[in-house]
Amino acid sequence: MANQKKEFxxxxxxxxxxxxxxxxxxxxxxDIAQDLCSETFLKGWEAxxxxxxxxxxxxxxxIARNLVIDYYREKGRTKVISAEYTSIADxxxxxxxxxxxxxxxxxxxxxLAKLNEDYQNVVVLRYLEDxxxxxxxxxxxxxxxxxxxxxxRALKALKxxxxxxx
Amino acid sequence: xxxxKQLISKIKDLRQIKPxxxxxxxxxxxxxxxxxxxxxxxxxxxxxSSFRLKFAMVSVLFIMVMLGGCGIIERSLPGDLLYTARKIxxxxxxxxxxxxxxPAYQLKLANDRLNDLAKAxxxxxxxxxxxxxxxxxxxxxxxxxxxATTSDPVIMKRIVDxxxxxxxxxxxxxxxxxxxxxxxxxxxxxxxxxxxxxxxxDLESRTLTDGKKEILLKMKELFGEGKYSETLEFYLLNQ
Numbered sequence: 001m002a003n004q005k006k007e008f009x010x011x012x013x014x015x016x017x018x019x020x021x022x023x024x025x026x027x028x029x030x031d032i033a034q035d036l037c038s039e040t041f042l043k044g045w046e047a048x049x050x051x052x053x054x055x056x057x058x059x060x061x062x063i064a065r066n067l068v069i070d071y072y073r074e075k076g077r078t079k080v081i082s083a084e085y086t087s088i089a090d091x092x093x094x095x096x097x098x099x100x101x102x103x104x105x106x107x108x109x110x111x112l113a114k115l116n117e118d119y120q121n122v123v124v125l126r127y128l129e130d131x132x133x134x135x136x137x138x139x140x141x142x143x144x145x146x147x148x149x150x151x152x153r154a155l156k157a158l159k160x161x162x163x164x165x166x
Numbered sequence: 167x168x169x170x171k172q173l174i175s176k177i178k179d180l181r182q183i184k185p186x187x188x189x190x191x192x193x194x195x196x197x198x199x200x201x202x203x204x205x206x207x208x209x210x211x212x213x214x215s216s217f218r219l220k221f222a223m224v225s226v227l228f229i230m231v232m233l234g235g236c237g238i239i240e241r242s243l244p245g246d247l248l249y250t251a252r253k254i255x256x257x258x259x260x261x262x263x264x265x266x267x268x269p270a271y272q273l274k275l276a277n278d279r280l281n282d283l284a285k286a287x288x289x290x291x292x293x294x295x296x297x298x299x300x301x302x303x304x305x306x307x308x309x310x311x312x313x314a315t316t317s318d319p320v321i322m323k324r325i326v327d328x329x330x331x332x333x334x335x336x337x338x339x340x341x342x343x344x345x346x347x348x349x350x351x352x353x354x355x356x357x358x359x360x361x362x363x364x365x366x367x368d369l370e371s372r373t374l375t376d377g378k379k380e381i382l383l384k385m386k387e388l389f390g391e392g393k394y395s396e397t398l399e400f401y402l403l404n405q
Contacts, residue, residue: 005198012194020185034185038193045197046261074303108176127177155170162168 001049008048011056012041018057018129019064025112025124026068036071040064057131061139065121111161119154126151243286244279244293260304266312266321272305273328280335283344295346302350309357315368319402326402329358329395358394365401 019040024033040063044056053059112120121140125131131139137147168176242248256275263271279298286294314322339346366389369382381400388397 009194009198012198016190016194017184021181021183024183025180034189034193037185038197041193042197070303070307074300108173108180112177112180123177124180127174128180155173159168159170159173162173 004049008045011044011048011060015057015060016041019060021128022061022124023064023068025128026117026120027071028113032071036064036067039067043067055135055138058135058138061125062141065139069117107162108158111158114161115154115157118150119157122147122151123154123158243282243290244297245286245290249293265308266317267324268308269305269312270321270324270328272301272308273325273332276301276305277328277332277335280332280339283339283346299347299350302347302354306350306354306357309354309361312361314361314365314398314401322398322402326395326399329354330399333395355392355394358398359389362389362394362397362401365398369401 016037020033020037023036023040024030027033027036040060043063044053044060047053047059048056112123115123118140122136125136125139126133133144133147133151136142136151137144140147140150142150240252242252260268260271276298279294279301282294283291283298309325312322312325336347336351362385366382366385369378369385372378374382385397385400388394388400
């Protein structure tokens with residue numbers, strides 16, 4: 001058990017920031033991102049104690065993705081895209097003041113928020129988290145070919161969204 | 167016009183989003199019971215002796231056992247202060263259950279909430295309905311992870327029985343003019359439909375004896391009538 005804890009502790013340290021970012025980009029709230037992220041690792045730990053997890057990264061992303069889906073489904077929430085909602089708040093206090101985020105960055109946040117869930121996932125996992133295609137495919141329960149196609153379409157959709165607002 | 171390279175570079179800028187280190191350490195200690203970075207100091211380190219802590223914990227446990235023993239926790243309804251304790255017990259039981267047994271348990275909880283509704287005073291109605299809906303949603307989610315053709319028939323039977331009991335209780339409520347959790351029930355029904363459909367396809371993919379062919383026909387008939395849990399029941403009875 002102590003060994004398992006140590007191993008999962010390493011997994012936690014390695015992926016906590018990635019999973020947090022993945023969830024945060026989708027829910028736009030520090031509190032909710034923290035809740036869903038904690039639940040992701042709690043479920044991950046429960047599973048880790050009882051079964052062999054070959055690919056912890058894909059496993060954790062899958063849990064996080066399902067929790068975000070459940071969050072929107074259970075609460076009957078729909079993503080409303082409005083000028084005040086689309087901007088992704090940064091969790092760190094005074095972040096906006098400390099780091100001057102340029103308008104281009106805001107633009108990308110708004111555009112990303114307008115994509116469907118699959119497109120968001122594939123863009124975030126590929127370019128924000130640098131995951132290789134086979135890993136993304138596992139996390140999204142897709143084939144590698146389907147993942148490549150989704151990524152291609154997602155980038156195109158993202159570009160279109162940005163051009164619309166430019 | 168933005169090039170693909172520029173676009174990707176802008177996406178990468180979102181890496182500036184990071185969780186606070188205090189929260190990261192605290193959450194780790196909560197999940198794993200370790201506190202490697204020592205950024206979170208437990209309250210008992212501030213002059214709360216080990217003996218007092220143990221005494222306090224034993225006292226809390228004693229009170230919970232007493233309340234549980236008197237059935238006070240079990241009788242508490244959503245919206246009551248003690249219901250939080252009842253919910254914690256339910257959560258703990260859910261975590262301990264094997265994956266395949268979770269749907270039946272959630273359906274049982276949903277059924278309990280329906281029974282609670284009958285005796286709930288006005289202030290407890292809304293929280294009880296909301297709990298009922300949450301249990302149904304959980305059951306639906308757990309059902310989606312199950313494959314009727316490879317699962318233990320005994321467990322599947324328990325799920326079907328729990329669903330039937332729930333339908334009966336729900337029907338009783340509806341007879342009294344109370345329609346609740348429509349959306350969640352439709353989703354649950356859809357989960358059963360998927361399972362039933364899969365079990366029909368499973369039989370269709372096999373070479374069947376005449377007896378099994380009749381079973382398949384009966385299952386299709388029930389399926390056509392929208393009786394999905396009955397379809398599944400028929401499939402299990404004849405496995």
